Amino acid sequence: MELYELTLSQAAEKLRNKECSSVELTESALKRISETEDKIGAYITQTPELALEQAKKVDQKIAAGEKLASLAGIPIGLKDIFVTKDIRTTCASKILENFIPPYDGTAVSKLKAQEIVLTGKLNMDEFAMGSSTETSFFKQTKNPWNLECIPGGSSGGSAASVAADQCFASLGTDTGGSIRQPAALTGIVGLKPTYGRVSRYGVIAFASSLDQVGPMTKDVRDSALLLQAIAGHDPLDSTSVPKEVPNYSEFLQNDVKGLKVGVPKEYFIDGMDAEVKNAVEAAIKKYEEMGAQIVEVSLPHTEYAVSTYYILAPAEASSNLARYDGIRYGYRSTEAKNLHETFIKSRSEGFGDEVKRRIMLGTFVLSAGYYDAYYLKAQKVRTLIRQDFEQAFQKADVLITPTSPSAAFKLGEKTQDPVQMYLSDIFTINVNLAGLPGMSLPCGFTKSGLPIGMQLIAPAFEEGRLLHAAYAYEQATDWKTRRPSL
Amino acid sequence: MTIQYETVIGLEVHAQLLTKSKLFSAASTSFGNEPNHNTDAVTLALPGVLPVLNREAVSMAIKAGLATGCKIANTSVFARKNYFYPDLPKGYQISQFELPICEHGHLHIKVDGQEKRIGITRIHLEEDAGKLVHDRGDPEHSHVDLNRAGVPLIETVSEPDMRSSQEATAYLRRLRDIFVYLGICDGNMEEGSFRCDANVSIRPMGQEKFGTRAELKNMNSFRNVERAIEYEVERQKALLADGKEVIQETRLWNADKGITESMRSKEEANDYRYFPDPDLLPLIVHDEWIEAVRQEIPELAHEMAERFVQEYALPEYDAEVLTAEKNIAQHWEATVKAAKVEAKKVSNLYMTHLLKLQKEIPETFERISSEIAAEILNMTQEAKINLNMAKEVLDEIAATGKEVKKIIEEKGFVQVSDTATLEAAIDKILADNPDNVAAYQSGKDKLFGFFVGQTMKALSGKANPQVVNELLKEKLKN
Numbered sequence: 001m002e003l004y005e006l007t008l009s010q011a012a013e014k015l016r017n018k019e020c021s022s023v024e025l026t027e028s029a030l031k032r033i034s035e036t037e038d039k040i041g042a043y044i045t046q047t048p049e050l051a052l053e054q055a056k057k058v059d060q061k062i063a064a065g066e067k068l069a070s071l072a073g074i075p076i077g078l079k080d081i082f083v084t085k086d087i088r089t090t091c092a093s094k095i096l097e098n099f100i101p102p103y104d105g106t107a108v109s110k111l112k113a114q115e116i117v118l119t120g121k122l123n124m125d126e127f128a129m130g131s132s133t134e135t136s137f138f139k140q141t142k143n144p145w146n147l148e149c150i151p152g153g154s155s156g157g158s159a160a161s162v163a164a165d166q167c168f169a170s171l172g173t174d175t176g177g178s179i180r181q182p183a184a185l186t187g188i189v190g191l192k193p194t195y196g197r198v199s200r201y202g203v204i205a206f207a208s209s210l211d212q213v214g215p216m217t218k219d220v221r222d223s224a225l226l227l228q229a230i231a232g233h234d235p236l237d238s239t240s241v242p243k244e245v246p247n248y249s250e251f252l253q254n255d256v257k258g259l260k261v262g263v264p265k266e267y268f269i270d271g272m273d274a275e276v277k278n279a280v281e282a283a284i285k286k287y288e289e290m291g292a293q294i295v296e297v298s299l300p301h302t303e304y305a306v307s308t309y310y311i312l313a314p315a316e317a318s319s320n321l322a323r324y325d326g327i328r329y330g331y332r333s334t335e336a337k338n339l340h341e342t343f344i345k346s347r348s349e350g351f352g353d354e355v356k357r358r359i360m361l362g363t364f365v366l367s368a369g370y371y372d373a374y375y376l377k378a379q380k381v382r383t384l385i386r387q388d389f390e391q392a393f394q395k396a397d398v399l400i401t402p403t404s405p406s407a408a409f410k411l412g413e414k415t416q417d418p419v420q421m422y423l424s425d426i427f428t429i430n431v432n433l434a435g436l437p438g439m440s441l442p443c444g445f446t447k448s449g450l451p452i453g454m455q456l457i458a459p460a461f462e463e464g465r466l467l468h469a470a471y472a473y474e475q476a477t478d479w480k481t482r483r484p485s486l
Numbered sequence: 487m488t489i490q491y492e493t494v495i496g497l498e499v500h501a502q503l504l505t506k507s508k509l510f511s512a513a514s515t516s517f518g519n520e521p522n523h524n525t526d527a528v529t530l531a532l533p534g535v536l537p538v539l540n541r542e543a544v545s546m547a548i549k550a551g552l553a554t555g556c557k558i559a560n561t562s563v564f565a566r567k568n569y570f571y572p573d574l575p576k577g578y579q580i581s582q583f584e585l586p587i588c589e590h591g592h593l594h595i596k597v598d599g600q601e602k603r604i605g606i607t608r609i610h611l612e613e614d615a616g617k618l619v620h621d622r623g624d625p626e627h628s629h630v631d632l633n634r635a636g637v638p639l640i641e642t643v644s645e646p647d648m649r650s651s652q653e654a655t656a657y658l659r660r661l662r663d664i665f666v667y668l669g670i671c672d673g674n675m676e677e678g679s680f681r682c683d684a685n686v687s688i689r690p691m692g693q694e695k696f697g698t699r700a701e702l703k704n705m706n707s708f709r710n711v712e713r714a715i716e717y718e719v720e721r722q723k724a725l726l727a728d729g730k731e732v733i734q735e736t737r738l739w740n741a742d743k744g745i746t747e748s749m750r751s752k753e754e755a756n757d758y759r760y761f762p763d764p765d766l767l768p769l770i771v772h773d774e775w776i777e778a779v780r781q782e783i784p785e786l787a788h789e790m791a792e793r794f795v796q797e798y799a800l801p802e803y804d805a806e807v808l809t810a811e812k813n814i815a816q817h818w819e820a821t822v823k824a825a826k827v828e829a830k831k832v833s834n835l836y837m838t839h840l841l842k843l844q845k846e847i848p849e850t851f852e853r854i855s856s857e858i859a860a861e862i863l864n865m866t867q868e869a870k871i872n873l874n875m876a877k878e879v880l881d882e883i884a885a886t887g888k889e890v891k892k893i894i895e896e897k898g899f900v901q902v903s904d905t906a907t908l909e910a911a912i913d914k915i916l917a918d919n920p921d922n923v924a925a926y927q928s929g930k931d932k933l934f935g936f937f938v939g940q941t942m943k944a945l946s947g948k949a950n951p952q953v954v955n956e957l958l959k960e961k962l963k964n
Binding site: 328 | 527530531532533534535536537538539566568570572575576577578628630757759760761764765766767
């Protein structure tokens with residue numbers, strides 16, 4: 001068995017027991033990257049020299065008998081949305097093609113404090129706008145289970161890299177499903193924490209009221225470990241919540257007897273992909289066998305989620321992306337003859353089509369005369385959606401749904417039809433609108449061998465409950481033993 | 487018959503708050519640094535940064551609201567005002583729109599002895615923009631200085647309650663005095679820390695409906711505000727007299743030409759696409775915070791002026807002039823308390839001499855402490871020196887900071903009150919001018935001044951004029 005096949009916690013364990021060094025783990029991951037990256041295309045920027053340097057430092061500390069943090073010496077990748085000091089950060093956009101930040105974001109600082117080893121910056125949809133990683137300016141990331149398929153998005157590079165064993169875990173961000181959907185489509189575990197649980201400082205903003213950082217890992221235990229490292233209040237993010245962070249590993253329990261698992265009826269509809277439906281229904285049955293209590297719940301405003309999201313997220317994005325104006329940093333058109341043209345040409349040439357589409361959408365819904373009909377109304381629907389969940393959690397401890405309506409689709413299949421693409425997030429968007437924690441984990445495979453994911457949803461700040469329910473299911477099944485053959 | 491028009495004016499005032507750091511970041515706000523020195527990742531709007539609200543700025547806004555009788559909102563909301571300009575790094579300004587922190591206030595002004603209440607619609611918090619620099623010898627490029635970007639401002643919006651340029655400037659002065667006395671703004675119009683836009687319209691006398699307004703910008707002194715409004719009123723009257731219409735637009739005051747010029751019409755105005763800033767939670771201000779701020783509010787300019795009139799029997803005019811600047815008002819009052827001279831005399835010294843001196847030498851009131859001013863005033867009272875000498879001593883202190891005693895010694899300023907010396911001098915003068923003595927004694931009273939002058943001259947100006955007067959009168963009797 002190769003070292004790169006280990007999970008994060010197994011690798012950390014081996015390192016602690018001095019069965020391997022950080023340099024060995026790093027070299028193994030780097031070797032795997034060089035073997036598979038041509039096929040997968042997960043990285044926008046690789047940082048092998050830095051990785052080895054960091055690994056050596058950790059090994060020296062181990063040799064000196066120093067006590068190390070739990071993630072020290074483990075190769076981890078970052079979605080290229082995380083601002084990294086002195087390391088190019090592009091957000092997969094031409095407009096930031098050569099942007100080298102002078103500072104680290106909070107999540108990155110926390111991982112640095114743990115002395116992780118950075119493998120590089122991972123591909124994504126441009127500014128996290130997309131569900132297939134096809135809107136990246138740089139490259140197309142492929143699904144390790146089938147190289148003709150997309151890996152999901154927007155954190156497609158983060159998902160594919162973990163699924164292909166190029167790194168032991170990665171960080172993604174999730175605005176409408178961007179951690180959970182690619183996790184589902186690549187057969188890994190993706191956790192979107194409660195809004196406010198992890199700092200957004202140093203995460204390039206897409207939609208500020210929805211964006212959240214989370215771990216993408218090979219299993220549930222790793223998810224708990226990585227969440228532990230990044231969670232907590234940050235004075236630099238006014239929307240992060242000053243609430244104590246529990247010890248997430250303590251929630252990794254097998255026993256789910258009496259756990260009330262809610263099944264929202266609106267998420268199991270006619271016409272949805274039968275293989276996905278069957279897999280999630282089988283998982284529900286599994287919970288029942290394990291002693292959980294299955295209850296039906298209703299989230300009546302589910303059908304409005306996608307339209308609500310595609311008003312609010314573009315509205316915020318249109319404003320968040322105004323800073324890319326060609327003045328202080330980033331791409332500036334060489335064709336511009338005056339100030340007005342500098343703005344117009346730099347942005348027209350620097351942003352891709354999907355980003356421009358959403359900027360226009362957002363600009364429209366915020367403009368005078370339309371604000372009340374769109375933005376304000378969407379905010380009201382958002383409140384109703386939040387209340388739906390509050391009601392549902394009166395009856396259930398966690399909710400279970402499919403993560404995505406289908407398994408990974410073919411490259412190019414939905415690029416001409418934005419609305420079809422937007423519907424990929426139909427089961428995940430609600431969770432962002434309500435600010436709740438949600439998690440995707442593998443629950444089966446299609447006949448053609450593509451992974452299927454299920455989503456668990458918990459009340460705000462109950463990530464522990466998610467980890468508990470997910471861990472018990474993972475222990476009772478063997479989906480995670482299947483790996484893509486590359 | 488010509489139609490009589492009434493002028494309607496509402497003012498929007500932007501005041502820079504004297505916080506140490508910016509409204510949403512830790513970058514410094516100190517004035518006069520190298521361009522872009524007062525910046526950090528947040529000020530530059532680098533990707534990924536987030537705003538964190540400066541609580542000191544909130545306290546200052548609350549203070550401004552309380553001092554102008556506003557209701558302080560327990561919940562207010564920051565909103566994004568979206569537009570593109572190189573001095574606006576984020577592409578939006580964080581401001582307050584629907585729910586400002588202060589509303590429904592007022593203040594009183596006095597014009598031609600008439601007191602008038604001017605309503606304040608709202609005071610809200612927002613961040614300042616940076617500055618563009620064009621004249622650096624390179625016509626191909628402009629430069630952006632973001633030192634000012636993100637500096638906290640409060641915008642005070644008045645009701646359209648003013649009816650003349652005099653009322654507008656009276657309101658502006660009162661508002662400035664309040665902010666300066668509160669210690670929240672330095673009130674410097676030339677440097678732009680206190681800026682005023684004026685909405686000006688006219689309507690036929692007696693008509694209730696407002697006329698179409700023009701928004702005037704770029705007036706960097708009280709005088710310019712007054713001139714711009716006066717020009718604009720005449721411009722609008724002329725338009726209406728010609729049967730034309732006033733259009734709603736923004737106009738820039740050109741101080742050199744003394745006219746307002748169109749900048750953009752209503753149609754060209756930006757659609758700012760305001761929406762609540764999702765990076766900031768609603769600002770919650772509990773009553774305890776408001777009460778704590780209320781305790782910190784000092785005596786304000788007009789309150790102090792009223793007290794000076796009551797307590798020291800000063801004329802209203804003196805009280806107003808002396809309280810125009812808080813540190814001078816405090817300096818004056820300390821001098822009054824330390825000096826054995828009546829308050830009006832102290833006031834005279836300030837009004838006729840020290841205030842002018844300060845314009846030439848800004849350190850005047852630091853070098854001439856209240857104790858020193860009182861000491862010198864006491865010396866004149868005790869006739870040790872006369873008033874002209876006193877002024878000369880004060881000039882010297884302001885210029886050099888030297889000690890009082892030393893200056894008096896150096897200048898030989900010891901007033902001669904000794905009767906024997908004075909009598910000897912007077913006797914000589916009378917003896918030398920028998921014709922004038924005779925003329926005086928035969929009724930030419932005006933010649934008295936001649937004798938005083940001669941005496942003073944004989945003693946190089948150091949004679950005590952009171953004693954000289956008495957002695958001369960006595961000696962000229964016969």
